[in-house]
Amino acid sequence: MSRRTLVDHFQSHRLDAAKQKLLRDFAALPAQNSAAAQLFVTHNRDKLRSAFTEIVNQFLLAAIDNAAPPLPMSLAQAEQLAALFRKVHHEPAPWQRLQLVQQFTHAQKLQKLEAEYLMFVGDTLRDKQQAIGKYQQALQLYQRLGDQPGLAKAYFDLGDSYSVIGRKKESLLALQRSLALAGALPDPFRAMWALLVMGNVHADLRDYAQSDSAFRRVIALSQTLQNRKLEAHARSGLGRIYNESGRLLEAQAQLRQALAIYSNLEEEFEQARVLRMMGLVERNLGNYAEALKLQSTALATLQGLQHPKPKQEAAQYTIIGLVYNLLGQHELARKYHRAAYERFKACHGRPADIAAALANLGETLVYLDSLPQAHACLQEALQQIAGPEDAAVRAEMFQMLGDLKLKQRDWQAGREMFEQALQINAEKGFTANLILNHLGLGQFNLAGRSWEAADRDFEQAIALAANSGITAHIWKGFYGRGRALKAQGRVTEALQQYEAAIDTIEATLTHLHEEGSKLGYFAEKQDVYDETILTYLQEQHDAVQSYNFVERAKARSFLDQLHGGLEIVNRIDALNPNQPNLTLLSLSASASPRVEEIQAALGEHDKIIEYRVLPDRLAIWVVDRVHVTSTQVNLRREELRRLVREFRRTAGADDFAAFSRRWNQDRDAAFQDFLAVAQRLSALLIKPVWQHIRPDQNLYFIPDDLLHYLPFAALTLPGPDSTRFLVEAVPLATAPSAAVLKYALERGQEQGNSARLRVLAIANPEDRSGRLKALPWADQAAQFIMQLSSTGSKLLVREQARKEALLQTLQEPFDILHFAGHCSVDVKSPLYTTLYLASGLQREAAASSASGAAGQAEYGAAHEHLRMYEVFRLNLRKTRLVVLSACNTALGQFAMGEGIVGLPRAFFCAGAPCLITTLWAVDARTAGNVMEKFYLNLKTGGHNVAGALRNAQRDEIARIRKDPVMRFHPHPYFWAPFQAVGNSYYVQFNMPSNQPESIAQNH
Template identity: 25%
Template sequence: MMIQTTFLVVFLPLSIIPVQGGQMPLCQRAFVVLYACYLMTHSWAIAQENEQSEKALLETQSALQQVEDALQRTESTVKEAETQSASVLSELPDTVATEETTIDPVELARDWKKIFDQAMQEFEFGELENSLDKVLEARELADQYFGPRDERTLRAYLIQALLYGELGELEIANELYQETLVIAMEQQGTNSNIVLQILDQYGRFFAELGEYEMADVVHEKAYLISSEALGAKDPRTIMRLQTLANNDADLQRYELAEQRLQDAQATLVTAVGAEALPTINVLEDLAQLYQRQGKLRPALEPLEQSYALRTKVQGPEETQTLETKERLAELYRQLGRPDEAEPMFLEVIAASEQLLGIADPLVIDAKSHLAQLYENTNNFVASLRYYQEVYEIDQQILGDAHPNTAGDLNNLAGIFRRLGQLPQSEATYRQALQAMSAALGEGAPQTISIMNNLALVLESQGLYDEAEPLYQKALALSQVEQGKEHPTSLALNNNIAMLYEAQGDFSRAERTYQRVIELNKQVFGLTHPNTVASINNLAYLYLIDQKPEQAETNFLKAYEIWKELYGEKHQDTLKALNNSGRVQTQLGELEQAEETLVRALELRTELFGGQAHEDVLRSMNDLAMLYFEQGREYEALELFRETLELQDKVLGELHPYTFETLNNLANLQHEMGELDDAYETRQLGYQRRNKFLNRILWVAGDNTRQSYINLYRPELDAYIRLLIELDDERTARDIFDISLRRKGLLLKITSETQQVVQMADSPELQVITEELTAARKELAALTLSGPTPETRNNFPQLINDLENRVNGLQLRLGEASAVFRQAIQQVSVKDVLDAVGEEHALVDFFTYRDENDEWSLCVVILNNGELYFYNYEELEPFKDMIMELRDYMMDVTVIEDDIKPIAQELYEPLWDPITEFLEDKDSIFLIPDSVLNVLPFDALVDFEDQYLIETLNLRLISSARDLVIDPLEPAEGDVLIIAGPDYDSDEISNSPEARLVASSKRSATVNSGIRMGNGLRGLNFSPLPGAEKEGRVIEEVAGDKERSTTFVTRAAAEEKELRSYNAEKVPEILHIATHGFFLKEQERLTKRIMGMQRGSQNPIPPPADNPLLRAGLAFAGLNPNAPLLGEIDTDNDGVLTAMEVLSLNLTGTRLVILSACETGLGEIHEGEGVYGLRRSFQEAGVDSVINSFWEVSDDGTQLLMTKFYDKYLDGFPPREAMRVARLEMVDDFRWSSPFYWGAFAMVGRHE
């Protein structure tokens, strides 16, 4: 049974840069707007003025003492100051005398107020420089006419300090706050209103800088003065207590903060009433305090009360009511109540856009949180739309360099990741990281968060060598800047544990998870969301590590904590409960499992208001699976069918849950002996999976494509086993259809995407390629997200419209590119039967896994319009025999008489059983699979002691598609020969670019181009003495036939020569004599595949190692370049990988000869044929490819090549020229051993 579970990675999303310090009182909207704007940009302004900021921060270190000194200095003069602080207007004369005229004080006060109001208006609109000019004008006026002790003068100084802080002039701002405070205390008195205002703002100034200890002293002094001057129960004093409490929260003194807020609320209820705005404000702060601690349920009651009171007192459309409504909607989202949150977010957005405009912070907050909600509920299309809207607003208003814009990029990258668009996600994260680092610095919390997220997406692509050092760097920065016990540090430790898990290092992952859990318990307590998330992750680790008892214990623990934290009817709580039931099923605790799963289903149905939710459908499938395990087959059958019908409607036909139910239903039908029903179900799943793969692989990363194919192979194998068991006309037909659609699929899709990338360089095609890519991505996004409430009614039509659009755009590109037209051409079984005709037969080998998970071999034969099937069963004996035969053939010292018996021993079980289906056909198209790709079939020996090459014309092809697709127009270029490169040439490695890379000692991290693994960096080749001579012989033969030839060798045989040549004129023949290689895949792939289902309902499988990036040919300069691979120009680094071959322009090249050691081996992927260079060359537009299976003597190679070229250049088709050349060697006793002629194989399409 496949297990899916909740995956609670501690991912660090960003929306608006969080406001540090306490929550501002919400009693004066204009000031709140200004202050919100100030806070949003303040930390950025600090970073923009690094040098000045450092000086200012040093200055603030003595600020506390200066405040205390100022307070003490004024104690002795308080009485004098109070005596002198009579009313300003009463002290002013009726007129003010100047040198020129007499000024009316009332008019003067009015003029001052007008200037000051203008300054504040400019401030509100964000025109800070203009605002500062007006404040300075108001201050000078007040200084001259009202005097330095006048409150208006001091108020101007206060706003001036605020503005300098906003502009990043922190040193000036700090000095102004201190000077203004001293003057105010001396002139107005310690207990005066203006002193309290200055202390309030000065405390906020420290809080903005993150200096909460300093802010605490200043706010504490303000509170004490206010208590003495105004009384402890005065609303203004209580508001200062509220500010103190919020600062306590910043200092993580949560118990003290809670007590102070509760005291403030109780006092305000008595003093001004429960419905007064100050009381409501404190209630809301209390709710936010609980949220900061992860106490979401305790936060709900005060926030709901606050919203109800604001609605009643201020009205539903008032700004502060909308802000509270948005906070409540966000709390509902966090509590897993999306149905309540979504309409509230939409209402807030609609009302606030009309009231405040689309760029208001409230609108941006609401859209960001709504995007998160849609992301949580897998409505990725809607999520992407809202994140994009927020990004575009911030980009327009704040610019690309602002940290909020960088945060928006982070959020967009997260959605691309969820959609499986990993390369785009990575590029966007890198862009966000660069912008945030420039804005706030590398050690800023926001920068560290993006660094973490980038590491996650690198991990998702299997780039572990890049992900781990980035995690470790982020962790080190977080521990230094924020502390080892900070939530970000703990989250990074959690994600590092996940990295170890993804690599299959389960013991290391377990230790790290356990350490994170203990730290979370110490810092936050057992019931904090972060703690339970790590417990859940540990439970899943135990599950995939085959430790179900420990998994059950931890899932149940997570369930109990979530139940306490969120209540029983919460989405996360019920996921843990459901997962516990599934593990109990695995353990055979069937009665307990039934109780658990029934309870989970009932509660989920109640929570989501019916069955139309993916979590409910998850439970229905799991309960049906339990009935299956209990032997209650008919109950299981009914429930599976009901679940499937609902899933098709609610989730869509291509949702992972829908596929899982289809597979479970087919298994049940098979168990019940209903084979025809099981066939219908399996066939439906196969057809749907083809559709899924065609949509998803096109936009997936290069490594991830192989993982998708690996991931869904078990369901394909189950279908094949069923077809074999049916043993009727459906067996051969459907297995051949599987071969036709799945063999070579990975390379076919990769080739298509490469061709689209190349065509994008053409101005005429750029728009079409961009539209095609966008439509493909949208189609993949809709496939992964499935129907949403907005699209459910027209979802099939949306998909159909997009598919029609994709097909139309592809046809337009096909008109411009014959290679692309080949790639997208549709081929059916009937098309292949017609192409084979009556003159030929076709033999298609296919491998699958049996019920014991062992590889087996079968074959489909097409002959005279009929399809036949033969099942060999076990593959392993053939592997042993093939390897033994190859070992004999590769040894030049083994005589032919010793080879033939071994070849005949293999012929008997492999070829003889199918001769009855071939009848008398001697022209046979042959499609090998798995290890058969490295078998020289022509060297098998029949019962007449003859090699098959002597009796049969075996025509090797990579896919049956090749017989149907239209041939390309043959190229008319030269013969290009690249032979005997100088692998030790240092021309490339000594280039300025390469020296710069070497001196920088960078890690393996690369931002673009091909990622090179450690294996490639260890490559080192010895010279091939005979390769240059081989090239000279071919040049001479071609010259004798009057063919134009280009010959490149030694240091000149660089990779770029191949690229520059084909860019000018496509060669007719390309002959490469050099070393070839194929590196082994990384370890632990199996364990990584096991972990693919981690929590997401739309899983992105763990990356497989892409063979296209580990197969290649060596060119000049490789040996010194190897340590720099991936960091120097990949177009000329000495390695031509199979992936790079796809980008070559070889359209119409008739023949490529790879006369090199090992080039034919490739990686033997089940169902993917030889995943090496020869298929890549074919996909790049080459008709026929000749390659070698092992290294042949120089004389033997030169002789065979001379014979072949002599015939080919005389007009023989390449396949016939090669066959005749090899037969001539068979007839010559000196060269008759398969060692000489058996190493070369030719794969062709049309000739």
């Protein structure tokens, strides 16, 4: 490079007036190394950096011409400014250029300047391939000069650029050389940057152990050098890899620390980046509402930047669109994906980004059944990515088109799409995509009834996954092979493949650390279990093996929590108290017990009736200590769900206002409406197993799917007594699963029977805000319970029922914990489900009734009510029964394969073996009646929990049948929401007849 070229280049970078004034202002400071000067540098950091880079160029120009151009500061002042930058921001580069002016002879200077110029040009080029060429030229010059700092920088920039264009192995090699040079100089700042980029490259290669090591080395160095920004970069890198590897809680912790650092540094762009990553973690946890909130905040932060970032904004629109798709709000998703596409085009984004935006828009249109428009989007996306560097994206587009053709049942065109994708991926060695291609082709061959070809495709997918270690989708290969083999009549081999798929799913499950990811992972794989269960039932006629898979089909996060004990409390306590994790931790891979283990836990009179709702039939198992039998009912899943919804509608469970109008207008008709659907459900659920049911048995009903929302007590008897209810004929209780029932039975055996009835009752907590209705019947029932209870019982009523009083009182052991008040269920974020306690502040009731995300923002940890995540912290291992006499306490978030995630789960995990919960909003008066009779039965009737509740409900039914105001109709709305859950037949209180009963003695 000629001297004249350098002069021309540097003269083209003259200082504008604003930058000249900024530098003069610095030069005019009375003491340029003072605290005031440091503050000046901090406030004007970005502008000073830009101005300083240009003034250094002018100094270099002066060195070449042996001249002293008129500048707004002297060389000494420039060196002071560089020193201040190093001190305040720990950024030695690019200030090292100042050393050129004095450190090199004239002969060396031109080569050094040429290398610096090449590096500068490389830094300004958008085309990274061209930039790599400049860096390589500079590298050769630095090697000739033996310039170690220059080599360190050139290798670093090469590694960074190689990473951007996807040449990851070359990137790592260059970065390792940069790191070695930086370590020898020493240049810890350069070393940190090299490690940081290496961490990201290792993450791109899914080498999370190496990535973790690199990021942690950056954190250690940055803390030593007090470089908070690089520490935040490394923590956000850890957040990324923990998110991708399923360590979601750890990802949250790292990202929160990174966000706090960026906030202190007022780095708004980096804050937006971390908010986006936090949103991705919440999405993976299944907390879509919280994910949407974080991603929207990230977008607002980007839009508020002083210097716009249009490409990042466009990418943020894409992410928000993806979240809306997960929430099922596809019209909003379409709006955001369209906006992302338009913004990428407007800012001349990379073709691959434009293609991805179009592909996401096309996928959303598929959800909206706009298949022709979806096809057009995907075809246009293909046209955007013709370059060889976009081969992977192009193959992905072909695969998406193949999926679309599968939906359109266009077998030939779809197969061609998958074959094109397969060809690209095979040429490029993209093993992960090859696996997906073979799986897709297998699906096409299954749909086209080409069983042998499908088997071959799935087998190839399995082999590729096993040989490469990329096993995320290997279960799909086993499942697909099983379907192909079964279609050929090879049932035994098919079952082997199904079981291999399930083993793989459950092995993966053990590595998922959070329940939200576990539930989401498990829910989408229920078809594998359904097919296995159905094959054992229909082809093998094997009730035992099919039942084993029914229990394995539970997500097991509940069982894991039960066995997690106090460790789960420690994990929850480790969370930020202002933002509790919206999912629960699963600490172990508790294997579902086999049928013989479940049978061994049952008593002589115990009998389980368990349901599995399959796509086109209902399967029912009856299990006692000796026998396992099964039966099937031809019934489509959607029809059963419709009947359950109709049951709850006519029972007044979900829309009390509509029920109340109907009941008050025509009680006869309202009761007949309910009776018709109850009889229909009884014919489907009870009649097929009626021959196995006797009044002297302890019946446990274990529901599935929407049957969790059904009170079995309110089903009618089959046969001629179809106007009488099941609870009038037999005792009954429920359990989430047989495995959880086994745990509850074992807990009950540990506790044994009790000769006392020591009760802690919380009743009618006072709400001075006026938002919550007072419950005088709860007061009266609690006073009655106190009269029946043993010495040492305690009553917290109205203003006494405060949170601190409850927690303090629970330091003592009680046999029964009784709550009669208000409950608010959060179905989206179940850990925010709330039991309301006494509160004197208006805003508390408002905040606690808000959704989880809004509640935490407004309310934080300072609330005075008891939320579900806090119940886990309670120690109820000496408590034998928890009674939740409030509205909807059995409800929560429904998850496929798991049932309802709500308050009962938390109380079981806290140690209670038996619960009384409610399936809808209870009528205050009849709730009081039922509770008084229930406790009277416990105290004087010698009943267990299930028997005491059954007799209380039967008495209420009998009372209503004599009540002309009720038109003699014992409508279940008034008595049926209560249900006994868990160990309900072995929890009883053997009270002596002379038990003290006076309130004075008890209190």
